[in-house]
Amino acid sequence: MRITFLGNGDSMGTPRVYCECAVCGEARISGGNIRLRSSILIEEEGQQPLLLDCGPDWRKQMENSGIREIGQALLTHAHFDHIGGLTEWADACRWTESVARVYAPDEVLNEVRLRFPWLEKQFKMSSNDKGLDYGDWRITPWKVNHGKNGYSYAYHFEHALRGVKWAYCSDAIQLTDRQKAPLSMLELLVLGTSFVEENFPMDTRSVYDMKEGLLLAEECLPAKVLFTHLSHDVDVREDYGLPAGIALAATGMRVDI
Structure with a gap:
């Protein structure tokens, strides 16, 4: 399985239009810190x-x-x-006379329908609450705490024959022991960490910071960790002293599992 990072930014992306900080300034000049909103592309031989x-x-x-x-x-x-790109994707499907499939837990799909009720003209929306198969991989969503922003879902991938496991958890904070359980002993954990250290009251926050992400990694022991969902607080020019096996995700980065 190949994973390609299409974006590694937080909800605002980098640079932020209103911001004159050093990171946003660098992103406007050389582009090292440019960050599109977080998304990945997953490819598996024999599968779309x-x-x-x-x-x-x-x-x-x-x-x-x-x-x-x-x-x-x-x-x-x-x-x-x-989900902000769904409308453009649906319009592309209209022009190409195609129908795409969108998988998510029922409560996520219901929220999408409320925001964009016309999308099902071009999308077949399917619940994946019970998981789905992707070649030899089993993909299972589970609900995680998203702090002041309510909830999100993370995704667990496990190969049926080799037992290899990895997970994508972009928007989470203060996971309970039950929510942490699928993160145990992974080949790869992709984890959202918006700040290096977010010094705001916990009740105003919604995503782990990098220091908390390191503690979570120590607890769950994944073989490799990639931090994504990065805000303009994170500067690729800085050396954050990350341990071996832990790194920042970058646009265009490819990882084979």
Whole structure:
């Protein structure tokens, strides 16, 4: 299985239009810190590519990747930075006279329908509450705490024959022991960590910071961790002293599982 990071940014992306910080300034000049909203592309031999989340940067992400058509996607939750590209994708399907499949837990699909009730003209929306198969991989969503923003879903991938496991958890904080259980002993954990250290009251927060992400990694012991959903607080020019096996996700990064 190959994972390609189409975006690694938080809900605002980087640079932020209103911001004159050093990170946003660097992003405007050299582009090292440019971040589109978080999304990945999953590819498996013999299977159609699978998009995970479809934010408002969808069109640019498709153009950057040279992708002219996508047929299916998973959604983590119905916040705009994760579903804002659905309308453009649906319009592309209309022009190509195709119907794409969108998989998500029922409560996520119901929120999408409330926001964009016309999408089902071009999408077949299917519940994946009980999981789904993707080649030899079993994909299972589970609900996680998203702090002040309510809830999100993370996704667990397990190969039926080899037992290899990895997980994508972009929008979560203060996971309970039960919510942490699927993160145990993974080959790869993709974890959202918006700040290096977020010094705001916990009741105002919605995503782990990098220091908390490191503690979670120590607890769950994944072989490799990639931090995504990064805000303009994170500067790729800085050395954060991350331990071996832990790194920042980058646009265009490819990882084979």
